[in-house]
Amino acid sequence: MYGNRWFTVNLADVELPDGRHLDHFLIRLRPVAIATVVNEANEVLLLWRHRFITDSWGWELAAGVVEDGEDIAYAAAREMEEETGWRPGPLRHLMSVEPSNGLTDARHHIYWSDEGTYIGHPVDDFESDRREWVPLKLVPDMVARGEVPAANMAAALLMLHHLRLGQDAR
Numbered sequence: 346m347y348g349n350r351w352f353t354v355n356l357a358d359v360e361l362p363d364g365r366h367l368d369h370f371l372i373r374l375r376p377v378a379i380a381t382v383v384n385e386a387n388e389v390l391l392l393w394r395h396r397f398i399t400d401s402w403g404w405e406l407a408a409g410v411v412e413d414g415e416d417i418a419y420a421a422a423r424e425m426e427e428e429t430g431w432r433p434g435p436l437r438h439l440m441s442v443e444p445s446n447g448l449t450d451a452r453h454h455i456y457w458s459d460e461g462t463y464i465g466h467p468v469d470d471f472e473s474d475r476r477e478w479v480p481l482k483l484v485p486d487m488v489a490r491g492e493v494p495a496a497n498m499a500a501a502l503l504m505l506h507h508l509r510l511g512q513d514a515r
Contacts, residue, residue: 351374351375351410352373352374353373354370354371354372354373355370355371355372355373356368356369356370356371357369357370357371370448371448371449371450372448372449372450372451373449373450374449374450374451375410375411376410376411376417376451376452376453376454377408377409377411377451377453377454378408378409378410378417378418378420378421378454379406379408379421379424379453379454379455379456379497379498379501380406380407380421380422380425380433380436380455380456380457381406381407381425381433381456381457381458381501381505382425382431382433382434382457382458382460382461383457383458383459383481383509384461384478385459386478386480387480387481387482387509387510388478388479388480388481389479389480389484389505390406390407390431390478390479391404391405391406391476391477391478391479392404392405392406392407392428392429392472392473393473393474393475393476393477394472394473394474395474396494399494401494403492403493403494403495403498404487404492404493404498405473405493405495405498406455406498406501406502407421407424407425407427407429408424408428408453409424409427409428411454417454418436418438418454418456421433421436421454421455421456422456425461426464426467426468427467427469428467428469428470428472428473429467429476430463430464430465430466430467430470430476431461431462431463431464432461432462432463432464433456433457433461434459434460434461434462435458435460436456436457436458437456437457437458438454438455438456439455439456439457439501439504439505439508440455440500440501440504441453441454441455442496442497442500442501444495444496444497453497455497455501457501457505481502481505481506481509481510482506482510484502484503484505484506485503485506487502488502488503
């Protein structure tokens, strides 16, 4: 029905288990690559940004679309560098999620590193109001207060909290 370099909108004829049919819109999106660093003090690098669609502010990880032919981990590192000014060390895959699989085929691939190098002011500093190192121990309360509104970001931060502080948090 519509398409551009970012997404396509399709109308599908869906057959339900009982044999009935219904029309269902679906949005096909490019993969998204996401990355962050957790430092030795168990602080995670986050961006405070506004999302105009929901008119909300919240903490997020650096993220962006994977370009055609681009390696997903490379795209995650590129986005982190562009949006934060930090170049991550070797990235580890944390998780892949489908944030809204009833409407879109979007897959978000999340990576993290336990080291990073500050290379200078971010090229894409317009994408966030500020960038901060936030203690992982604060993550569950931040999520509960709605300060991490995006489900993919909340899932990733809670997973990092569990991996790094799981034993200590008890």
